[in-house]
Amino acid sequence: MKLRNPFIPNLADPHISRHDGHYHFTASVPEYDRVVLRRSPTLAGLVQAQEKTLWTAPPSGPASSLVWAPELHRIDGTWFVYFAAAPSREIKDDLFQHRMYALRNPSPDPMQGEWEFAGQVDSGIDAFCLDATSFEHRGVRYYLWAQKHPDIAGNSNLYLAPxxxxxxxxxxxxxLTKPEFDWEVQGFLVNEGPSVLIRHGRVFVTYSASATDERYAMGLLWADADADLLDPASWHKSPAPVFVSDPEREVFGPGHNSFTVAEDDSTDLLVYHARNYRDIEGDPLWNPDRHTCLQPLHWDADGMPLFGRPLREVELPGAGA
Structure with a gap:
């Protein structure tokens, strides 16, 4: 079946995961005021799937504004949604004082049961943070996120902990990484939006860097699957971005990705957001025109990912309606 990009319009920071034969999709809504979830047995079905609101931000308090980048994870038999939020935007000084928070649901089905606000995630550093993800490897459950450090110049770095x-x-x-290459410090010094894929004897981490306009691009870290992931020396970093804007194909600022698999499990899929024009209209913070896109991820003979160029049309194996 063929799918066209943009895949799902006006939803940024997309996270698609597959559990129990269903795809689950969440993302930042343009109003930044709630956490939503869609589910479908097929990828194409996510486009029109009924959207369930899991939680709505309160009118005031530390997690009342700018709800960003939710991700759904199953941890020790419980569903969690990690997301970033800030205090009320009426307090200008607090506009970008994001911290990570979690929702929790013990139901086997994330579309059922009661989602509760579980509170702030303690990452050990009380500073601006966002874009947390989680993964399990060799029996250890990890937390991976972006955070500002008071002793490191820039807006955010990537950190890992069990x-x-x-x-x-x-x-x-x-x-794990901080902004250091020229392509990572355009507009803002940013490493954010990490996502993990474990394949071919390696643990891969993609991330996004620079300002969220056409300069936004994706980078790549990797470590041997047998290495100590908590040893910074285990990690390698590509000096060049692996996925960038493509004016010829009208794709600008591709980034903040996640990974999923095709319906027949044969192909890894890259999920990301991008705009389809260069010059942002209005306030970049409130511009709603970052759209969810997806495409196959390929591999070279050495087991390294090949991201290629953004595709306008995607033909996926085993794709249903």
């Missing part, structure tokens, strides 16, 4: 439970890390955070 999870003690859904709301607390264990041990000291480990710095």
């Amino acid at each position: 999870l003690r439970d859904g709301l607390r890390i264990r041990g000291e955070p480990v710095l």
Whole structure:
């Protein structure tokens, strides 16, 4: 079946995961005021799937504004949604004082049961943070996120730590990467939006860097699957971005990705957001024109990912309506 990009319009920071034969989709809504979830047995079905609101931000308080980048994860038999939020935007000084928070639901079905606000995630550093994800490897559940550090210049770096439970890390955070290359410091010094894919004997981490306009681009870290992931020396970093704007194909600022798989499990899929024009209209913070896109991810003979160029039309194996 062929799918066209943009795949789902006006939803940024997309996260598509597959559980129990269903795809689950969440993303930042343009109003930044709630967490939503869609589910479908097929990828194409996500486009028109009924959207369930899991939580709406309160009118005031530390998590009352700018709700960004939710992700759905199953941890120790409980559903968690990680998301970033800030205090009320009426307080100008607090506009970008984001912290990570979690919703929690013990139901086997994330579309059913009661979602509760579980509180702030303790990452060991009380500073601006966002874009958390979680993954399990060799029996250890990890928490991976973007955070500003008071002793490091820039807006955000990537940190890794084991999870003690859904709301607390264990041990000291480990710095994996900070903005250092020219392509990572355009407009803002940013490393954010990490996503993990474990394939071919390696643990891969993609991330996004620079301002969220046409300069936004994706980078790549990787470590051997047998290595100590909490040792910074285990990680390698590509000096060049791996996925960038493509004016010829009218794709600008591709980034903040996640990964899923095709319906027949044969192909890894890259999920990302991008705009289809260069010059942002209005306030970049409130511009709603970042759209969810997807395409196959390919691999070279050495087991390294090949991201290629953004595709306007995608033909996926095993895709249903």
